[in-house]
Amino acid sequence: MPKLTVDAELIEQLADLMDEKNLTELELAQGEHKLKLSRAQAPAPAAPAPAPAAAAPAAPTTSAPADKSSHPGAVPSPMVGTAYLAPQPGADAFVTPGEAVKEGQTLLIIEAMKVMNPIPAPRAGTVKEVLVADGSPVEFGEPLVIIE
Structure with a gap:
């Protein structure tokens, strides 16, 4: 089995992509090797956004x-x-x-x-x-x- 080398820069780019696209999980496969990145997603940032919109006159x-x-x-x-x-x-x-x-x-x-x-x-x-x-x-x- 060939030795697996990890490209730290690639992992950092994938993590940035996950943040940018708001992904909770990303899987990459190459040959017999798989890399799976996942993170917990906190819904808190989504909650404050609707509050100001509800105060707008167009609420109905x-x-x-x-x-x-x-x-x-x-x-x-x-x-x-x-x-x-x-x-x-x-x-x-x-x-x-x-x-x-x-x-x-x-x-x-x-x-x-x-x-x-x-x-x-x-x-x-x-x-x-x-x-x-x-x-x-x-x-x-x-x-x-x-x-x-």
Whole structure:
């Protein structure tokens, strides 16, 4: 087995890319070697931003999205990427409104940096609403699904 050499500059660039793109995980494979970088994502920076917007006079027009994100059953996106509601084009969706789900069941997948990340149900319940469209971009903290 060939000796693995670590390029510290590459790892630093990848870490910077993770920060820049707000990624929680990044995996790089070359031959039989894999490098996986991951970090805990603190949602605190996202919380202060909506407060000033809510104080703006246009609050009534933005109340619907705010209601969805503050819904106790909302499942937020853990990363930035593209949401897919089915495992492959033409396949049935992972979940549909009205469907009962178990904790850990895949709700959808988010593609980030060509990596498909399954988003599990954080609790058992019934899918009230799917808030994103298939193939749509999602932001960190954006509500994806409501489970009651």
